[in-house]
Amino acid sequence: MKAKHIINLHKGTTALFVVALMVAYQNFGLGPWVYLALHGTYGILWLLKDRLYPDKQWEQTISPITAIFGFGVISLYWVAPFLLIIRGVEPPLPLVAGAIALNILGVFLHYASDAQKYFTLKYQPGLITEGLFARCRNPNYLGEILTYLSFALLAMHWLPFAILGLFAAVLFVPNMRKKDQSLSRYPEFADYKARSGMLLPRLFGASAATAQSSASGNP
Numbered sequence: 001m002k003a004k005h006i007i008n009l010h011k012g013t014t015a016l017f018v019v020a021l022m023v024a025y026q027n028f029g030l031g032p033w034v035y036l037a038l039h040g041t042y043g044i045l046w047l048l049k050d051r052l053y054p055d056k057q058w059e060q061t062i063s064p065i066t067a068i069f070g071f072g073v074i075s076l077y078w079v080a081p082f083l084l085i086i087r088g089v090e091p092p093l094p095l096v097a098g099a100i101a102l103n104i105l106g107v108f109l110h111y112a113s114d115a116q117k118y119f120t121l122k123y124q125p126g127l128i129t130e131g132l133f134a135r136c137r138n139p140n141y142l143g144e145i146l147t148y149l150s151f152a153l154l155a156m157h158w159l160p161f162a163i164l165g166l167f168a169a170v171l172f173v174p175n176m177r178k179k180d181q182s183l184s185r186y187p188e189f190a191d192y193k194a195r196s197g198m199l200l201p202r203l204f205g206a207s208a209a210t211a212q213s214s215a216s217g218n219p
Contacts (some may be wrong), residue, residue, distance in 0.1 A: 001061065006052065110143030129196075138176050148164050
């Protein structure tokens with residue numbers, strides 16, 4: 001069994017899980033429907049992404065015990081719809097609008113940057129410094145965080161925010177640092193790092209950083 005099979009199972013059954021909660025608690029309000037549309041579509045798009053441009057890091061083989069544990073850990077993301085639906089709270093319309101906007105931005109950054117990375121490396125291996133990666137070294141992680149942040153907003157509870165923070169601290173940040181260490185083998189990485197942010201895009205100060213790098217003798 002590959003790691004991606006567990007992830008795909010979770011993503012693909014998210015919509016069913018949310019619908020089951022809505023039926024079980026007879027909560028068919030605006031919040032649950034919006035959540036179903038956003039998170040359910042996110043899961044479907046994930047399956048399409050895995051089909052069209054899969055991430056090779058999820059191709060590794062795992063044991064059944066690891067698979068069960070991994071599914072349980074990923075299922076922490078289901079806490080948000082659970083809290084939203086069982087509590088019967090109705091998110092205000094401005095919050096719903098903000099969550100939708102944040103979700104669209106997050107999904108775009110995540111899936112578009114993964115597509116750019118996949119097809120660029122397929123035909124031209126090396127350091128990617130253009131497009132969505134020009135000012136941010138990890139636009140895919142930024143997009144994923146924004147997406148799950150939108151789900152947490154709809155839940156209107158502190159716990160989904162804490163879970164997202166836990167995933168960021170334990171998984172996302174270490175992976176980003178590991179990626180930087182791997183990319184440091186490229187001679188041009190130092191300049192690229194100076195003009196880009198690890199997670200948040202570096203919109204200002206890039207010219208000064210590049211000038212300083214050139215003055216110190218770097219190409």
